[in-house]
Amino acid sequence: MTIFLGCGFAAKYREGGGNFSVPLQWMLGLRRLKLDAIWLELLLATDDVTADQARIRHFQSQLRAHGLAGRYCLLYQKPANDVHDFASIDCIGISKRDLLDRLAGPNVLLNLSYSIHPPLLLQFERRIFCDLDPSEIFYWMTKMEMGQSYHDEFWTIGLNVDGDDCQLPKSSLRWKTFYPLVDTKFFAPQPRPRSPKFTTVGQWYWGGAVEVAGEFPDLSKKFAFEPYLNLPARAPEARFELAMNIAAEDSERERLRQLGWRIVDPHRVARTARAYRRYLAGALAEFTAIKGVDVAWHTGWISDRAAAFLASGRPVITEDTGAQNYLPDENGFRFVRSAADAEAAVREVLRDWSRLSKQGRQCAVEVFDSVKNLRRILDF
Incomplete structure (x- = not known):
């Protein structure tokens, strides 16, 4: 049986080591389970062929670095389209013939965030929707097709989806829950760093949107961090850093610096999955704020980054989305x-x-x- 991991966000963002690390944790877990797994990565063509080729080469080099050179099929679609049809797709990695042969046999697709669309999606025998962002996925499923019509099973990291206090948009689907995956062999415990640094990695600005009471609230880290920006003054014995994408000319950099925050470029300190791992290990702990809708809606969301910090032996300070009820009493949070x-x-x-x-x-x-979460999802 072939287990396909469907992803559409790793190859296109070659500077994002933390981004690449998300599906990597799934593939490393599948390898530990000794399953026949293929990373199925969709890359939509742009008008810049040279940049596309650079993305492909970088993706391939990252796979080689983790021993996955023979374990992928990059689906390069040109022209770009929300309809994923074999006729417009080039297969890089395993051949199209090999892919078709695998599809003809027993197989499962773990479709991360609805990365793979019909008609290609319908070629898979068992189709499992794996939601990594419940607030936006649940909201947009009430507005448009987000894969709800094409999958056999639906899994979410919204741990509180069935909680009485959960305010996610109502869904007729039967959702099951899993925890964000971290490969605890890849992220191993590290000694206490010398610096008392609290940090996080992410995007300072965010273009996602959900409607709440007729309005579209700001879902950015910039907005979420506002109540905590005086933390360096409140705890001067600690060091506070943000690995955030903030342009050099952006006035936010100076504002944050004056408040005691150090800003570093995530494309420099966390450009690859291994660099991302080193950066997390260099911190004493994570401190981060969460987009307000996950807190207000009590989705139970926890980030994969928090799981990686914990696996590295780094405590995590964050806001509660209702997830606390689904964790052991002693949990590092x-x-x-x-x-x-x-x-x-x-x-x-x-x-x-x-x-x-x-x-x-x-x-x-x-x-x-x-491994534990994959066994749960795959029921192996």
Whole structure:
């Protein structure tokens, strides 16, 4: 049986090591399970053929770096289209003939965030929708086709999807839950770093949108971090850093610097999955805020990045989306609702890092490990 991992967001963003790391955790887990797995990556052609070829080469080099050179099929579609048809797709990696032969036999598609669309999608025997962003996926499923008509099973990292307090848009689908995957062999515990650095990695601005009470709230990290921007002044014994995409000429850089935040370029410090791993290991802990709709709707969302921090033995300070109820009591997280809560959590991490580090690692192994979650989803 072939297990296909459907993805459409890794190859196109070649500077994003954290982005590439997401499907990588799935593939490493499938390899640990000794399954016949193929990474099926969709890359839509742009008007810049040279840039497209650079993306393809970078994607291939990253796969080689992780021993996956013979374990992928990059579907290069030209011209770009939401309809994924073999007639407009070139196969890079395994051949189209090999792909068709595998599709003719027993197979499963793990379709991350509806990356693979019909009619290609309909060629797979067992089609599993794997939702990585419940607030936006659930909302847009009420407005348009997002794969709800074409899959056999639906899985989400919205851990609180069935909770009484969950306010996600109502869905007629039967959702099952899984935890964000981290390969606990790839992300191993590391010694305490010398610097008391609290950091996170991401996009400062965000173009996604969901409607809440007739309005479209700001879902950016910029907006989410506002209540916490005085944290460096509140806890001067710690160091606060953001690996965020903020242009050099953007006035936000100076505003954040004056408030005590150091800004680094994620395309430099986390350009590959291994660089991303090193960057996380160089921190004492993660501190991050979450887009408000996940907090307000109590989706139960947790980031894959948080799981990677925990697996590295780094505690995580973040806002609660309702996920706390689905974790062990000792989990390495400190969930906060205010700057005062965050300050107290930072001081606790500084004071009691070893205990929280061990709890986080244990939680990652018990809860977030890729093998455990893949067994759950695949029912193997």
